[in-house]
Amino acid sequence: MPPRNDAALEFLKTRRSRPAKTLQAPGPSRAELEALLEIAARVPDHGKLEPWRFVVIEGAAMPKLADAAEQASANAGEDAEKTAKARAQFDMGTCAVAVVVSPVPSEKVPEIEQVYSAGAVCLSLVNAALASGWGANWLSGAPSHDRGFVEGALGLAAHESIAGFIHIATETAPAPERPRPDVKAKTTWV
Numbered sequence: 252m253p254p255r256n257d258a259a260l261e262f263l264k265t266r267r268s269r270p271a272k273t274l275q276a277p278g279p280s281r282a283e284l285e286a287l288l289e290i291a292a293r294v295p296d297h298g299k300l301e302p303w304r305f306v307v308i309e310g311a312a313m314p315k316l317a318d319a320a321e322q323a324s325a326n327a328g329e330d331a332e333k334t335a336k337a338r339a340q341f342d343m344g345t346c347a348v349a350v351v352v353s354p355v356p357s358e359k360v361p362e363i364e365q366v367y368s369a370g371a372v373c374l375s376l377v378n379a380a381l382a383s384g385w386g387a388n389w390l391s392g393a394p395s396h397d398r399g400f401v402e403g404a405l406g407l408a409a410h411e412s413i414a415g416f417i418h419i420a421t422e423t424a425p426a427p428e429r430p431r432p433d434v435k436a437k438t439t440w441v
């Protein structure tokens with residue numbers, strides 16, 4: 252039996268995201284990010300298809316994406332509030348990693364399982380960042396579903412999609428706790 256890892260259990264029991272709007276520079280260096288991505292890629296992956304990839308957004312790319320997100324939202328006919336929100340995600344950010352679902356044709360592994368694996372990458376990246384002492388938050392937002400934005404500004408192919416933008420930087424305020432599920436009510440024992 253593998254030995255009990257109390258530090259890991261304590262981390263998992265108490266982990267919580269840090270709202271992106273409370274994060275500020277500095278963010279991780281390229282070497283630190285590379286280490287986080289190595290950890291994030293260590294996830295269950297049916298058929299070893301590796302059906303995901305990363306787009307790291309840093310430095311001047313963040314305000315450029317803010318402009319593109321604003322434009323995409325306006326093009327989609329969204330109101331001023333939604334358009335400002337679309338922009339804000341990248342305006343307020345220091346560094347973000349787009350986790351891209353990049354499905355691989357497979358007779359054995361349905362696409363939804365490949366999307367689950369990309370979701371696992373997102374959570375692992377958040378957890379790796381939190382465990383390293385960074386603040387981190389998994390966001391999507393309207394632009395992440397806008398084909399013009401994801402293909403034009405992030406270079407996704409037609410078959411790819413965004414599983415999440417993982418924002419990583421220094422936390423500035425204590426993270427608020429949020430209501431947690433009543434696990435007993437959500438569990439059936441058979």
Ligand SMILES: Cc1cc2nc3c(=O)[nH]c(=O)nc-3n(C[C@H](O)[C@H](O)[C@H](O)COP(=O)(O)O)c2cc1C
Pocket residue numbers: 266267268269270388389390391392393414415429
């Ligand atoms: C796929 C996905 C997309 C999300 N997109 C957003 C978002 O666009 N805006 C937002 O405020 N929260 C979003 N969230 C929720 C945040 O990640 C939130 O901080 C998180 O649920 C906090 O949970 P934790 O404290 O257990 O980490 C999203 C969560 C997931 C799983």
